[in-house]
Amino acid sequence: MGQTDPAPKQRLVEYVVDRVLDETNTDTKILVLARQDGHLDSFPIWIGSAEGHAIKLALDTTLTPRPMSHDLVKSFMEHLNVTVRRVVIGDVKNSTYYATVYLENNGVERTVDARPSDAISLALRTRAPLYVSEDVLARRNTANLESWLAKQDVKSSTKQPEVQES
Amino acid sequence: MITQMHLKGLMFDPYNNAYIVVLRDEDGHEMLPIWVGKAEAGAISMALENVAPPRPMTHDFMKSILDAYDAKVISVVITDLNENTYFAKIHLMYQDSEYTVDARPSDAIALALRSNAPVFAKESVLNKQSSEELEQWLENLKPEDFGKLDS
Numbered sequence: 001m002g003q004t005d006p007a008p009k010q011r012l013v014e015y016v017v018d019r020v021l022d023e024t025n026t027d028t029k030i031l032v033l034a035r036q037d038g039h040l041d042s043f044p045i046w047i048g049s050a051e052g053h054a055i056k057l058a059l060d061t062t063l064t065p066r067p068m069s070h071d072l073v074k075s076f077m078e079h080l081n082v083t084v085r086r087v088v089i090g091d092v093k094n095s096t097y098y099a100t101v102y103l104e105n106n107g108v109e110r111t112v113d114a115r116p117s118d119a120i121s122l123a124l125r126t127r128a129p130l131y132v133s134e135d136v137l138a139r140r141n142t143a144n145l146e147s148w149l150a151k152q153d154v155k156s157s158t159k160q161p162e163v164q165e166s
Numbered sequence: 167m168i169t170q171m172h173l174k175g176l177m178f179d180p181y182n183n184a185y186i187v188v189l190r191d192e193d194g195h196e197m198l199p200i201w202v203g204k205a206e207a208g209a210i211s212m213a214l215e216n217v218a219p220p221r222p223m224t225h226d227f228m229k230s231i232l233d234a235y236d237a238k239v240i241s242v243v244i245t246d247l248n249e250n251t252y253f254a255k256i257h258l259m260y261q262d263s264e265y266t267v268d269a270r271p272s273d274a275i276a277l278a279l280r281s282n283a284p285v286f287a288k289e290s291v292l293n294k295q296s297s298e299e300l301e302q303w304l305e306n307l308k309p310e311d312f313g314k315l316d317s
Contacts (some may be wrong), residue, residue: 045176050203050205052202052207052225053205054224065251065269066251066252066253066270067268067273069225069228069273070210070224072228072256072267072269072270072273073227073228073270075267075270076232076258076268077231078229079258079260079265080235080237080258080260080265081266082231096221096222101231103231103235105235108235110234110235111234111253112227112230112234113222113230114222114227114230115221115223115227117226118222118224119227134189136180
């Protein structure tokens with residue numbers, strides 16, 4: 001039984017990056033994840049504007065003249081033959097989401113703690129799957145989400161989101 | 167030939183709305199200004215000031231990945247600076263082999279600071295970057311343009 005496992009596997013739900021939205025009045029962006037298992041759900045995460053930019057570049061597969069920070073991380077991993085197995089948003093504390101990047105090299109697995117924005121920037125560049133734990137889904141701050149969704153309804157009738165799902 | 171450079175300071179360039187990382191050699195003969203964006207300047211400044219952020223920033227994350235597999239940053243070399251395209255090489259040691267990875271100088275410096283690795287500049291870069299340009303530029307600066315890191 002799962003009970004005997006010292007670190008019981010969390011139940012995970014797969015998500016994909018849907019888009020990155022500008023938050024007009026602040027220097028932040030909203031990263032919107034979309035649930036993949038048939039249940040409709042949008043999972044917004046507020047991130048910094050530089051972090052949002054890094055994700056947008058990967059989403060739009062924009063080629064930059066020089067490697068951006070997460071391209072460099074990817075390049076390190078290619079040199080060292082390390083692959084990203086998956087990214088899991090597995091915890092939320094004080095409205096901050098925590099991500100874990102699962103790495104593998106010749107059968108040696110390692111995990112690295114990261115902000116969701118860095119983990120997702122890397123996942124997009126390495127085509128690694130992204131999951132949110134059911135625990136996080138249950139504990140997310142829905143008050144925040146509902147006010148955001150209300151705003152989205154107003155916005156979507158007036159303005160196109162700047163990054164469309166491709 | 168390469169020359170070891172030290173981080174002298176980080177300043178705001180109001181004319182270009184960018185930041186300048188100023189590298190200087192041991193005897194202060196050579197100065198190398200590198201223009202970087204706001205996020206990149208932030209990453210360098212946090213390492214310079216030894217600020218421990220509540221969550222790992224991008225270059226902390228980068229270092230965690232290298233640490234996870236015991237890969238070490240041996241050195242960083244600034245190899246070329248053109249108008250818009252800056253080049254650096256990061257030298258890594260991993261399982262007794264050396265790897266050279268292409269990077270922007272801002273990423274390379276942010277990572278070198280976190281890894282206590284030395285930063286070098288190629289002689290051709292130092293020669294190309296005339297210090298006249300920097301001096302002229304510095305003359306136009308007001309004291310408030312200088313970040314608190316500059317002495």
